[in-house]
Amino acid sequence: MAFIKEIQARCSSCGENHTISTYGSINVSEDPLLKEKVKDGSLFVWECPHCGQLNLAKYTTLYHDPDGKLMVWLLPLGESLDPGTENGMANIAEELDDYTLRRVDDIGSLIEKVNIFDAGLDDIIIEMCKYVTKMELVEKTPQKRAEIMAAPFKFYRMGGADNEITLSFPMDGNMHGVNIGFNVYEDCTGILRRNPTIKPESGFARIDSAWLGKFFR
Ligand SMILES: [Zn+2]
Numbered sequence: 001m002a003f004i005k006e007i008q009a010r011c012s013s014c015g016e017n018h019t020i021s022t023y024g025s026i027n028v029s030e031d032p033l034l035k036e037k038v039k040d041g042s043l044f045v046w047e048c049p050h051c052g053q054l055n056l057a058k059y060t061t062l063y064h065d066p067d068g069k070l071m072v073w074l075l076p077l078g079e080s081l082d083p084g085t086e087n088g089m090a091n092i093a094e095e096l097d098d099y100t101l102r103r104v105d106d107i108g109s110l111i112e113k114v115n116i117f118d119a120g121l122d123d124i125i126i127e128m129c130k131y132v133t134k135m136e137l138v139e140k141t142p143q144k145r146a147e148i149m150a151a152p153f154k155f156y157r158m159g160g161a162d163n164e165i166t167l168s169f170p171m172d173g174n175m176h177g178v179n180i181g182f183n184v185y186e187d188c189t190g191i192l193r194r195n196p197t198i199k200p201e202s203g204f205a206r207i208d209s210a211w212l213g214k215f216f217r
Contacts, residue, residue: 009046013053020046025062038063039114044107056107063110070117072102073204074110093203103204112154119158121165121185124200126155127212128188130167133180147171153209158182 003024010017023043028035037043044057060079063072073089075081093101100117104110116123130153138145148171156168156177163182168175192198198215200207 007057007059009055009057011048011051011053012055014048014051016048016050018046018049020057022057022059023061025064027064027066029064029066035065035114039111039118041107041111058107063114065114065117068117069096069099070102070113071096071099071204072104072110072113074104074107076107077105089204101204103206104208108154109208115157116155119155121155121158122189123155123207124198124212125185125188125192126165127207127209128192129165129180129184130155130209131212131216132184132188133167133178137178144171 005022005024006019007022008017009020023034026034026038026043028038034043044059046055046057047053048055058076058079060076061074063070063074065071071092100123102113102123104113113123116126134148134151134153137148141148151169151171153167153169156166158165163185165180165182165185166177167180168177170176195215198212200211205211
């Protein structure tokens, strides 16, 4: 069941306040349409009835895919976390010990997690793929080292007969894509198997480039 909460939101263009509906939780098995709205981002966009401006609604939500045994907790940066919620989430984590549990700071990262798991891939291995790909790009264009390492790479899609993986990243004001063969994913699977210390913390784990970077210092 989707738990809907009404909140007050201020239009970024005209400054008028409006009541908008937000989702406290999203169960995509009960309502598959919600998954599509998460994936295209429309679940987080509201149109101002006064001026027509499209605004982004940043709010906390819990994405739940019971079939895929995936739960992603979106807690936007700057949102406060009360101890009651934290305890509640810890209890959920304890009950769902066969689930993949993730915590993200922004809508783009939630969308990426859903896309990764929908493609049947593992987000830790994808982070490793991003790291390896960045290293290769740096080797080709060493003068862009700082920009490449700082760029937020995202899993975009997997496609084609060979399961080619596309990563996207912004640089110099444009979005770029880089395709990597599935063999890179397999190589990264091997790297992680040989490095068992690289594993997520218990509970709702944050898996991103900053997390992986801690293991490569
Ligand atoms: Zn407005």
